[in-house]
Amino acid sequence: MRAGARNIEGMGWRVGVSIISFFGMLISMVLWLFFYAGNYNVYQNIAIIVVIILAFIAIMGATWASFGMMQRGRWSRRA
Secondary structure (H helix, E strand, C coil), X not given: CCHHHHHCCXXXXXXXXXXXXXXXXXXXXXXXXXXXXXXXXXXHHHHHHHHHHHHHHHHXXXXXXXXXXXXXXXXXXXX
């Protein structure tokens, strides 16, 4: 295995988690807005949508932070 190919290990599951969480976020927003939003006022619905988006950002940050830290060493050796 080449050194460059070894550094890309772990991309598959990260891409998978990214795709699943993105579509999960979209599905949860649609379900919320179509089925549950009627019982709440506009500000509460906006707060729920913001929480869904923040949860998506947290999942993406946790998923990709470790990859970024692994790549830090690779980029610092190039510079």
